[in-house]
Amino acid sequence: xxxxxxxxxxxxxxMGNDKSIKCEQNLGHxxxxxxxxxxxxxxKIMFSYNNKELIINETVPNxxxxxxxxxxxxxxxINSLELGDSAxxxxxxxxxxxxxxxxxYTFGSGTRLTVV
Amino acid sequence: KNEVEQSPQNLTAQEGEFITINCSYSVGISxxxxxxxxxxxxxxxxxxxxxxxxxxxxxxxxxxIQEKHSSLHITASHPRDSAVYICAARIQxxxxxxxxxxxxxxxxx
Numbered sequence: 154x155x156x157x158x159x160x161x162x163x164x165x166x167x168m169g170n171d172k173s174i175k176c177e178q179n180l181g182h183x184x185x186x187x188x189x190x191x192x193x194x195x196x197k198i199m200f201s202y203n204n205k206e207l208i209i210n211e212t213v214p215n216x217x218x219x220x221x222x223x224x225x226x227x228x229x230x231i232n233s234l235e236l237g238d239s240a241x242x243x244x245x246x247x248x249x250x251x252x253x254x255x256x257x258y259t260f261g262s263g264t265r266l267t268v269v
Numbered sequence: 270k271n272e273v274e275q276s277p278q279n280l281t282a283q284e285g286e287f288i289t290i291n292c293s294y295s296v297g298i299s300x301x302x303x304x305x306x307x308x309x310x311x312x313x314x315x316x317x318x319x320x321x322x323x324x325x326x327x328x329x330x331x332x333x334i335q336e337k338h339s340s341l342h343i344t345a346s347h348p349r350d351s352a353v354y355i356c357a358a359r360i361q362x363x364x365x366x367x368x369x370x371x372x373x374x375x376x377x378x
Contacts, residue, residue, distance in 0.1 A: 184364060194306075194353060196368040209365050243312060249364060258302065258366070260312035 156180070159244045159261035166234055167269055174229045174264045176244030182259070184208075184249045185227035187219060190241040190263070199242075202227055203249055234268045241265050272296045273358050275369035283377055288343040290372045292356030301339050302366060303330050304355040312355075315341070346376045 157178040166172050178185065186209075187199040201209035202221040216232045231238060244261040273294045282288055292301070303315040316323050316330040318339065323330050327346075332339040343350055353373050357366040 186365075194371050196355065196357075196366075198365040198367075201364055203364070209363070211365075241310060247364075257317045258314050260304075260314070262311045265310070
């Protein structure tokens with residue numbers, strides 16, 4: 154199946170731990186994103202990579218570090234987890250054509266992170 | 270104030286009704302997206318618009334660039350249309366989406 158797949162789907166962990174969420178897309182897209190959805194269901198961009206290069210880095214604590222080993226993968230590592238990090242994290246991808254055109258987004262199914 | 274505002278925030282209707290969800294934005298955009306988030310949490314991209322109107326089945330999306338306004342219409346609504354509908358603006362010159370707060374739609378049989 155062509156898709157954006159995230160793992161794990163659910164993650165429950167204690168404060169202070171370090172955890173990673175993985176994202177992979179097999180759509181041939183060249184741009185990947187991490188979005189955070191808070192308890193009020195509001196989505197906000199965190200990071201974006203285009204061809205393994207960081208192009209968007211919103212105001213996010215530096216405990217969050219994205220890593221893109223290749224253009225099909227964008228992982229999110231979180232150090233020293235805090236209660237406020239509890240949210241749903243969505244990975245997405247798109248094809249950024251020449252001239253900055255964008256042919257639409259495909260979202261992963263989300264990772265529900267609960268910090269206790 | 271959010272750069273992208275949706276209304277209404279919640280909408281309950283009877284099966285068969287015509288539904289309209291509105292989205293206004295205050296920034297320059299290169300495109301506007303309508304997304305659907307089902308109760309299970311997954312997000313599906315419904316439309317990407319930069320002008321005019323698009324139709325897919327019972328869903329119609331329109332955009333008025335001058336008025337900075339977009340609408341999502343659902344004709345002959347059905348309980349399976351119950352979801353959160355999210356409007357997202359792609360900021361001109363940037364590759365990020367700015368999201369509205371979502372409209373929770375409930376269609377009763």
